[in-house]
Amino acid sequence: MPIPVIDFSKLNGEERAATMAQIANGCEEWGFFQLVNHGVPVDLLDRVKKVSSECYKMEREEEFFKNSTPVNRLNELVHKKTGDKLEGIDWEDVFLISDDYEWPQETPGFKETMMAYRAELKKLVEKVMEVMDENLGIPKGYIKKVFNGGDGDKAFFGTKVSHYPPCPHPEMVTGLRAHTDAGGIILLFQDDEVDGLEILKDGKWIDVQPIPNSIVINTGDQIEVLSNGRYKSVWHRVNAKSNGTRRSIASFYNPSYNATIAPAIELIEKENEKVNQIGYPKFVFGDYMSIYTEQKFLPKEPRFEAVRAV
Ligand SMILES: O=C(O)CCC(=O)C(=O)O
Numbered sequence: 106m107p108i109p110v111i112d113f114s115k116l117n118g119e120e121r122a123a124t125m126a127q128i129a130n131g132c133e134e135w136g137f138f139q140l141v142n143h144g145v146p147v148d149l150l151d152r153v154k155k156v157s158s159e160c161y162k163m164e165r166e167e168e169f170f171k172n173s174t175p176v177n178r179l180n181e182l183v184h185k186k187t188g189d190k191l192e193g194i195d196w197e198d199v200f201l202i203s204d205d206y207e208w209p210q211e212t213p214g215f216k217e218t219m220m221a222y223r224a225e226l227k228k229l230v231e232k233v234m235e236v237m238d239e240n241l242g243i244p245k246g247y248i249k250k251v252f253n254g255g256d257g258d259k260a261f262f263g264t265k266v267s268h269y270p271p272c273p274h275p276e277m278v279t280g281l282r283a284h285t286d287a288g289g290i291i292l293l294f295q296d297d298e299v300d301g302l303e304i305l306k307d308g309k310w311i312d313v314q315p316i317p318n319s320i321v322i323n324t325g326d327q328i329e330v331l332s333n334g335r336y337k338s339v340w341h342r343v344n345a346k347s348n349g350t351r352r353s354i355a356s357f358y359n360p361s362y363n364a365t366i367a368p369a370i371e372l373i374e375k376e377n378e379k380v381n382q383i384g385y386p387k388f389v390f391g392d393y394m395s396i397y398t399e400q401k402f403l404p405k406e407p408r409f410e411a412v413r414a415v
Pocket residue numbers: 265267281286293295302341343353354355
């Protein structure tokens with residue numbers, strides 16, 4: 106069964122109620138869904154694909170194969186012939202961009218294109234958050250306000266550009282180890298052709314099928330807490346592949362480090378009166394991230410307990 110594909114343009118017409126319901130189902134039952142007709146111009150998406158691939162080819166690929174930890178460690182293990190798998194490492198090339206990071210220097214048009222792309226995605230995530238507010242029955246603008254620690258623009262919006270190069274031994278290493286995302290809402294622009302992303306649904310790993318120009322949405326641990334468990338963050342991983350380089354560009358809308366995260370009061374009253382004793386904790390996001398950094402590839406429940414104790 107493929108993950109839900111939702112036509113976001115229908116939110117503005119006669120099919121609004123049905124579309125809202127599809128998104129609610131995507132959030133509650135799947136934690137992952139794909140948006141088509143999301144309003145981000147296709148010619149911009151085409152340019153994003155072009156500059157990202159060019160940047161990888163010009164500035165990163167050679168270094169990955171010549172001198173990166175995953176390549177060196179895999180070579181060592183292959184020579185040892187122990188039959189072991191490579192642990193504790195991902196077969197990926199990755200770099201982060203945000204408005205104030207250093208940008209790749211050599212790829213023509215990279216910065217301009219990615220700035221324009223990030224501006225579009227920020228508009229999209231704001232719409233998605235409002236849909237979630239409405240579906241959850243919390244005040245319009247609630248998620249945004251919490252993530253910004255009140256009014257203003259303090260939430261973190263970052264973009265991670267990843268490439269998963271072809272791997273000579275995909276059975277020995279993962280592209281990206283299984284995890285749930287720490288933050289808020291993630292918008293993923295994945296490769297048109299090379300697949301590899303899977304989510305854990307009802308105990309089975311299922312593909313996030315590539316659909317050209319769609320944007321995959323998923324929710325992180327903070328939305329799970331804020332929604333009092335109604336929107337659970339879902340385990341996902343990327344398999345290494347022997348053919349083709351998979352490109353994926355993930356943009357994260359996360360709380361500011363000093364934002365306080367807790368279940369929304371409306372949802373506590375409706376769903377679990379005793380939440381303060383047994384339910385989700387209340388904490389400052391920066392404290393959560395200190396724990397997450399150490400425990401990203403482990404289950405989230407001990408993270409919630411650890412941050413409750415801070
Ligand atoms: O590359 C992907 O498709 C997924 C990336 C991801 O899960 C992450 O960055 O947290």
